[in-house]
Amino acid sequence: GNSVTQMEGPVTLSEEAFLTINCTYTATGYPSLFWYVQYPGEGLQLLLKATKADDKGSNKGFEATYRKETTSFHLEKGSVQVSDSAVYFCALSDQGGSEKLVFGKGTKLTVNP
C-alpha cells in the first residue's frame, strides 16, 4: 500500500540555520505530495504541495520538489525562525476516489533564538 517515511525527530536548530526534513514515499500511480504543519495548540495546516513530477511547492520560505526518480519530497528552508517551531508532516494523496491523505509520522522542529 501507499506509505510515507519521513525523517525522525526531534530536530533542534538555531535561528537562521538551514533546514532539511527528508521525506520519501511509496505509491502506485502518481500521487500528489504535501507538507502540513501543526503549530503548538493549533490544527494541521497545509504548508505546500506539488501535484506532478518536478513540480516545486513553496510557501513562507519553505520549498519542496517532487522527485519521481528518487520518490522523495524533502522540505527545505534557507533560514529558519523561532516562529517555525512546529511539527511537520509529509503526506501523499491516495489516487483512489476519496483522495484520502496518507501521512508520515511527523518531525518536530524546535528553533532556538
Next chain:
Amino acid sequence: GAGVSQSPRYKVAKRGQDVALRCDPISGHVSLFWYQQALGQGPEFLTYFQNEAQLDKSGLPSDRFFAERPEGSVSTLKIQRTQQEDSAVYLCASSSHDREGGRSPLHFGNGTRLTVT
C-alpha cells in the same frame, strides 16, 4: 466561525463507555474526512463522506466505530464500548470542490483528544 469546529475538545471515557465526537465542517464543504492520530504518530484515515454519502470507511478499525453525516453537513463519529487503544486525537477535515471539479486543500479542525481510562 470560519474554520472546522470539533467538540468536545477533550473527552475522558471509562473503558466500555460509548462516546460521540462532533464535527462542524466549513459551510458548503462537500467532502468530510475523519482521521485518528495516536500520540507521536501521523494522522491515519478513518472514513470519508461526500455530502451525506459515506463513500469510504476502509480505515475504521473495528465495527465499534461508526460515523454519520445525515444532512451532508455536521458529522458525528461514534465509538462504542471504548477500549484503551482508542485513546488518540480524532481529527475532522473538510474541503470543497473548485470549478474544474478538483478538490480544494483540506481544512482541519483542532481535534478531539479522547482518553480511555
